[in-house]
Amino acid sequence: MANRAEQIQQILKRLVTNTPDVEGAAMVSTDGLTLASSLPTGVDEDRVAAMAAAVLALGERTALELQRGTLEQVYVKGSDGYVIMMQSGPDAVLEAIVGSAGKLGMVLLDMNRASKELANLL
Amino acid sequence: MVIGPSEAGKSTLIRSLSDRALNIDYRGRTVAMDHAVLKRGDAVISLVGVPGEPRFEPVRQALSQGASCAVWVHPATSAPDPFTIELLRTSEELLPYLVVVNQRNESSSGITFDAPPILAPPRKIISGNLVEQADFTATVEDAIWGLIHE
Ligand SMILES: Nc1nc2c(ncn2[C@@H]2O[C@H](COP(=O)(O)OP(=O)(O)OP(=O)(O)O)[C@@H](O)[C@H]2O)c(=O)[nH]1
Ligand SMILES: [Mg+2]
Numbered sequence: 324m325a326n327r328a329e330q331i332q333q334i335l336k337r338l339v340t341n342t343p344d345v346e347g348a349a350m351v352s353t354d355g356l357t358l359a360s361s362l363p364t365g366v367d368e369d370r371v372a373a374m375a376a377a378v379l380a381l382g383e384r385t386a387l388e389l390q391r392g393t394l395e396q397v398y399v400k401g402s403d404g405y406v407i408m409m410q411s412g413p414d415a416v417l418e419a420i421v422g423s424a425g426k427l428g429m430v431l432l433d434m435n436r437a438s439k440e441l442a443n444l445l
Numbered sequence: 446m447v448i449g450p451s452e453a454g455k456s457t458l459i460r461s462l463s464d465r466a467l468n469i470d471y472r473g474r475t476v477a478m479d480h481a482v483l484k485r486g487d488a489v490i491s492l493v494g495v496p497g498e499p500r501f502e503p504v505r506q507a508l509s510q511g512a513s514c515a516v517w518v519h520p521a522t523s524a525p526d527p528f529t530i531e532l533l534r535t536s537e538e539l540l541p542y543l544v545v546v547n548q549r550n551e552s553s554s555g556i557t558f559d560a561p562p563i564l565a566p567p568r569k570i571i572s573g574n575l576v577e578q579a580d581f582t583a584t585v586e587d588a589i590w591g592l593i594h595e
Contacts, residue, residue, distance in 0.1 A: 355500055375505050376477075
């Protein structure tokens with residue numbers, strides 16, 4: 324039986340491999356530490372983790388302030404693609420990077436599934 | 446911006462300066478930012494508190510863009526930390542800053558802040574206890590207005 328970190332890693336790998344538009348994924352704790360990641364080489368995963376926690380916390384408060392209920396996802400669009408973050412259980416964030424031609428509906432569906440599996444592991 | 450190491454008392458200070466302050470934290474540690482607005486007549490100060498944990502370096506960098514002054518909350522019991530020094534150094538121009546020495550330990554007293562030689566000296570150093578000393582918040586607020594009006 325693989326340990327928890329390995330299981331998290333496997334779910335991330337599967338997300339990146341099975342969903343063609345997902346170019347990388349990471350699981351980050353709500354306080355900004357990397358739990359596991361499958362990000363392209365050259366990406367500094369510790370910096371990414373700290374930023375994901377901050378962005379998610381800001382998104383959560385923004386949704387609350389503007390009466391949009393509890394946060395489900397934060398979505399960032401750049402000229403070269405997307406970053407999608409979603410809460411995975413109370414203490415973690417699943418983050419995925421997607422190419423600019425990515426089909427977001429499919430990506431969100433797969434991320435939701437992975438996020439539920441990951442939340443059960445924590 | 447309000448800077449200083451983790452647990453220095455940055456969020457505590459910002460909360461005590463405004464009853465409409467925003468603290469975005471996780472289990473007591475700031476993970477995104479603090480914010481409060483101070484007003485005197487027509488003048489407005491927007492105070493942004495950064496996370497002090499070393500790993501939030503990219504968040505500090507993002508928040509410090511465009512800051513005009515800095516309030517350094519410094520815990521009386523420790524030496525100036527490299528992350529705060531670096532934050533003051535990397536801004537495009539050297540920001541004027543004041544130091545609030547938080548005397549949170551009753552055993553420690555007096556001013557225990559030595560400006561690091563690579564920085565310009567602070568415009569002002571004030572010392573007190575952010576939690577137990579009721580009138581200290583007003584002193585800090587006056588000092589912040591003093592820094593802005595320079
Ligand atoms: N007794 C006492 N406790 C204090 C004082 N200042 C801060 N604290 C406590 O120390 C803890 C940390 O204070 P914060 O204001 O959250 O520290 P911070 O600088 O915002 O820390 P980060 O968000 O991690 O960067 C809190 O539990 C405060 O209540 C003080 O003057 N006296
Ligand atoms: Mg804080």
